[in-house]
Amino acid sequence: MKYRMKLWTGISAAALIAASSAVAGKADPAPHDGPGGALQLAAMGEGEGEGGEGEGGEGGEGGVDPAQAAKDPAVYLSALDIIRAHYLAGEAMLNVEGGRRAAGEMFAHPISEVYIDLEPVFEARGVTLFMDEMTNAVERALGDAPKDEVETAVAQVYVALDKAEKKAPDGDKDAVAVEAALAADMFDRAARQYDAALAPAGSDEAWIDGYGFWKMAERRAATLLPRLEGDHEALAEEIAAAKLLFGSAYESVEKPEKPDVEVGVLLASSSRILLKTSRF
Numbered sequence: 001m002k003y004r005m006k007l008w009t010g011i012s013a014a015a016l017i018a019a020s021s022a023v024a025g026k027a028d029p030a031p032h033d034g035p036g037g038a039l040q041l042a043a044m045g046e047g048e049g050e051g052g053e054g055e056g057g058e059g060g061e062g063g064v065d066p067a068q069a070a071k072d073p074a075v076y077l078s079a080l081d082i083i084r085a086h087y088l089a090g091e092a093m094l095n096v097e098g099g100r101r102a103a104g105e106m107f108a109h110p111i112s113e114v115y116i117d118l119e120p121v122f123e124a125r126g127v128t129l130f131m132d133e134m135t136n137a138v139e140r141a142l143g144d145a146p147k148d149e150v151e152t153a154v155a156q157v158y159v160a161l162d163k164a165e166k167k168a169p170d171g172d173k174d175a176v177a178v179e180a181a182l183a184a185d186m187f188d189r190a191a192r193q194y195d196a197a198l199a200p201a202g203s204d205e206a207w208i209d210g211y212g213f214w215k216m217a218e219r220r221a222a223t224l225l226p227r228l229e230g231d232h233e234a235l236a237e238e239i240a241a242a243k244l245l246f247g248s249a250y251e252s253v254e255k256p257e258k259p260d261v262e263v264g265v266l267l268a269s270s271s272r273i274l275l276k277t278s279r280f
Contacts (some may be wrong), residue, residue, distance in 0.1 A: 009206025022088070027177055063113055074181040080161050081186060083217050084229040085136070091154050092253035094147055102208060104141035109209075110271040114165065125167040130160035131269045156180050177280045178222045180235065182271075184277040186217035191270035194249060195263045207255035214250040218243060235276045242269045 004220035066080040090106030093099035111134055122129060137153040139145075145153075171178065193210025196202055221239050228236035247271070 014172035015130050015152070031090045031194070034236070042152075054267060055258045057177050059088065064118060066117050066121050068122065068244065069118055071169050071171070073168040074178045074185075075119070076168045077165060077178065077182055080164055080184050081182060081220070082114050082189075083134075084158070084161050085186065085189075085212035086110045087154055087157055087212075088207045088215040090137075090141065090255060091151065092211065092215075093208060094150060096254055099142055100115070100228050102205070103150070104138050105205070107137045107141055107157075111138075122164060122167075125169065127164045128160065130157065130164070132161050132206070133157045150203040174280075176224070176227045176232075179220065180232075180277045180280050183217060183239060184273045186220055187239075187246065187270040187273050190214040190217055190246060190250070191266045194259075194266050197255060198259055198263055204255045208253055211250050214246050217246065235273070235280070238269075238273050238276055242273060246270050 046057040060077075063081065064075060068075040069079050070076070084107050086106045093106060095104035096102075111131070114133065115134065119129060119131070133153070133156045137150065137157055140150045140153045172180075190210050190213035193206050193213055197206035197210055221243055225236055225239060228239075245261060245266065249259065249266055251260065
């Protein structure tokens with residue numbers, strides 16, 4: 001608690017308000033108190049994959065266990081992916097009329113959801129801490145800063161994330177297996193956020209979160225697919241199909257009045273990826 005309070009005192013009023021309201025006032029039904037289902041099942045090497053659900057909750061926004069992140073490269077890198085996904089979503093909202101506040105909230109979410117708990121891990125691994133870069137992006141998005149200044153602030157967060165990736169811990173799995181677990185995790189989170197967003201009590205925020213996870217899944221898939229050729233054709237085909245499917249589902253960062261893809265279809269796709277990856 002003392003550590004958490006120490007961190008929060010370093011955040012400006014604008015960033016604190018955004019981060020606090022983003023957590024306390026979330027409209028989607030997903031709890032935020034556990035790791036995502038994809039990485040859990042991949043680590044266990046098993047799982048039914050029904051509906052893409054895991055201990056992280058139906059919304060796909062579960063946090064990251066710092067103890068696991070300190071020793072497992074997939075969990076560590078997933079934490080960075082979650083942060084980046086929120087920034088990809090927030091950056092997309094900068095192009096939406098009236099989207100500045102939503103963008104600022106997206107930039108603030110991972111401060112409380114991921115960064116605060118993981119900062120000791122980052123520090124122990126020699127990562128250059130980047131709280132200031134994150135709060136700068138929040139402040140500029142919520143303030144009157146020109147769009148290009150906000151984008152510059154976001155770019156600085158991306159640079160920090162790139163540097164942090166290079167400090168990931170070593171693990172027992174090879175690089176391709178780790179990349180596969182990361183892709184599966186992002187597809188899983190995107191599918192569950194899609195489900196949460198389109199539920200009767202679903203929110204625009206859940207949709208924006210899901211869009212960010214999808215864009216991160218897309219990035220991971222682009223890196224992974226060429227590395228799967230030959231040895232893992234079934235997984236490669238599943239991920240290639242998922243890219244098309246999720247791209248149709250998340251055509252825009254703005255939640256549509258009527259979805260183009262049924263929730264069950266998306267959940268089934270992510271579950272198949274999860275199952276194949278867990279047996280990698």
